[in-house]
Amino acid sequence: xxxxxxxxxxxxxxxxxxxxxxQQDRTKVLVxxxxxxxxxxxxxxxxxxxxEKNGQAIAVIKQTAVSAHPLxxxxxxxxxxxxxxxxxxxxxxxxxxxxxxxxxxxxxxKTVDIWQRHALEGIPATVFMSAGSGAGRELAIQGFWNxxxxxxxxxxxxxxxxxxxxxxxxxxxxxxxxxxxxxxLKNVARPSESERYLAQLQGEAIAKVASAMKGTFVKAEKTxxxxxxxxxxxxxxxxxxxxxxxxxxGNYQPFVRSGNLIFIxxxxxxxxxxxxxxxxxxxxxxxxxxxxxxVTMLNVLAVLNKAVDGDLKKVVRCVQLTGIFNTKEGYxxxxxxxxxxxxxTVKVFGERGKHARGTLGAxxxxxxxxxxxxxxxxxx
Ligand SMILES: Cc1cc2nc3c(=O)[nH]c(=O)nc-3n(C[C@H](O)[C@H](O)[C@H](O)COP(=O)(O)O)c2cc1C
Numbered sequence: 001x002x003x004x005x006x007x008x009x010x011x012x013x014x015x016x017x018x019x020x021x022x023q024q025d026r027t028k029v030l031v032x033x034x035x036x037x038x039x040x041x042x043x044x045x046x047x048x049x050x051x052e053k054n055g056q057a058i059a060v061i062k063q064t065a066v067s068a069h070p071l072x073x074x075x076x077x078x079x080x081x082x083x084x085x086x087x088x089x090x091x092x093x094x095x096x097x098x099x100x101x102x103x104x105x106x107x108x109x110k111t112v113d114i115w116q117r118h119a120l121e122g123i124p125a126t127v128f129m130s131a132g133s134g135a136g137r138e139l140a141i142q143g144f145w146n147x148x149x150x151x152x153x154x155x156x157x158x159x160x161x162x163x164x165x166x167x168x169x170x171x172x173x174x175x176x177x178x179x180x181x182x183x184x185l186k187n188v189a190r191p192s193e194s195e196r197y198l199a200q201l202q203g204e205a206i207a208k209v210a211s212a213m214k215g216t217f218v219k220a221e222k223t224x225x226x227x228x229x230x231x232x233x234x235x236x237x238x239x240x241x242x243x244x245x246x247x248x249x250g251n252y253q254p255f256v257r258s259g260n261l262i263f264i265x266x267x268x269x270x271x272x273x274x275x276x277x278x279x280x281x282x283x284x285x286x287x288x289x290x291x292x293x294x295v296t297m298l299n300v301l302a303v304l305n306k307a308v309d310g311d312l313k314k315v316v317r318c319v320q321l322t323g324i325f326n327t328k329e330g331y332x333x334x335x336x337x338x339x340x341x342x343x344x345t346v347k348v349f350g351e352r353g354k355h356a357r358g359t360l361g362a363x364x365x366x367x368x369x370x371x372x373x374x375x376x377x378x379x380x
Contacts, residue, residue: 027057027211028085031203032078033092034064034103038071039130039183039190040092046196047090047128047179050203057207060086064107066275066291073287079241080110084119088210089153090203091144092128095180098136099143106271108147110241121152122217124209126202127177130191132184134173141177156209162201166194174198235312238347242302243270243295249367255307261319262307262377266299267369268292277368280337281328284370289325290340292370297341300375301348307379314380318345318355322374327361334359341373 029051033044041063048059062078083089093104100108114120127144131137145155158178166172170187172194173180179198181191191199235242245254246269255264268275275295276288284292308314323338325331338359346353365372 027087027207027214029057029059029088029090029203029207029210030078030083030086031059031061031090031092032064032083032107033061034094034101034107035067035069035072035092035130036094036101036103038069039181040094040128041072041075042191043128043130043179043181043195043199044090044092046191046199047092047203047206050200050205051090051207053200053204054207056211057087059203059207064103066270066295068276068288073291078107079239080107080114081236081241082239083111084114084117084123086123086210087214088124088126088156088206089120090126090128090206091148092130093140093144095129095131095135095137095140098139100140100147104144111151115151118152120148122213123153124156124206124213125153126156126158126206128179128199128202130181130183131173132182134171134180134182134185137173137180138175138177141175141180145177154209154213156206158198158202158205161205162198166197167192172198178202235348240298240301240344240348242305243298245302245306246272246299254303257307257379260316260378260380262304262375262379264300264303264307264375264377265372266296266303266375267365267367267372268296269299269367269369270295274367274369276370278370279326279328280370281331286333286337289337289370293323293337293340293373294344296369296371296373297344300341300373301344304375304377307377312348315349315352316378316380317352318349319376319378320356320358321345321376322358322360324360324362324365324372324374326363326365326368326370331361334361337371 031044031048033040035041044061048061051057051059063075066077094101125148127141129140159176171182173182179202181195183190255262276284276292278284280289325334
């Protein structure tokens, strides 16, 4: 009986191990989109379905920036640094004046570092876009392709695949470069069934090429100086990308060092704008407050990184974090929100990240931020 149990256990472990290995071995394709009103996201979901259709690949849907749109607010945000971890990328964006949207452009402008490392060379990429009337949509995809070409990516076009099967009684967003949706033509729901079908075929195509090319491209991260690579890799491995240090909005310094202590105060500024401004529980919900807290803590870490000249290994410990939240009367979940900042600090610094903490609510905060975080770190 005992032997039978041991044999059963061994078989079970083998099955589980093989399952996990098979999962790890599958092609991983990122579906990375920017969307203002959700149209591009609808296409992204269809592309993801196509990627996973034949069971050979996994699709990971992420967006380029935090969005307040109800459809998009829970979708994870990709960092530029993680792009090279995938075997293929399907990029999605709205068409803006016959070009890439500003949101996607802003994200691509953060890829200078990975471009210098040749990190995307040889990785397959495809582009889909949500358009209004469709004016300039092929120009927009071609414009997008230019950026991917500079990265040395392998571009996968749609060709005329699926054309025989689409509804030709109404205009469709098919192009030989990639799928689009004609969102402002409302005689059918958009993306139309045909556009969704084409997006799925495009997903199948990128999955096929990504699977064939998987592992054939060399990631040239070795070219980085060793000290810089160590630090960057540490954050990269954790999936964390630090923002630019926000410029002071008054007569103060981003940080002050006194002896071995660094003092920092930050609010939820991202790219010069406050993320999810207003009062928690009145103007913004719990989830938005969590995102604002994360943005604020990332700002703190960016300032700290500057204070130690880019070498976070010089941080001896996080001494104290104080979270101040702009809340409506009677609000009581400050500690839950502040855990976002505390968890992030422990994620980066491990034991050295454990700290004393204070949290409080306020009736208003500067620049209408929902969060302010005050931090004290001890450094070498
Ligand atoms: C600034 C701006 C410029 C636009 N330019 C174009 C354009 O040149 N051609 C077009 O077909 N649609 C254009 N549109 C419409 C968007 O591409 C369309 O609304 C798209 O579906 C939005 O995608 P989303 O729902 O993912 O935000 C433009 C929209 C904006 C806001």
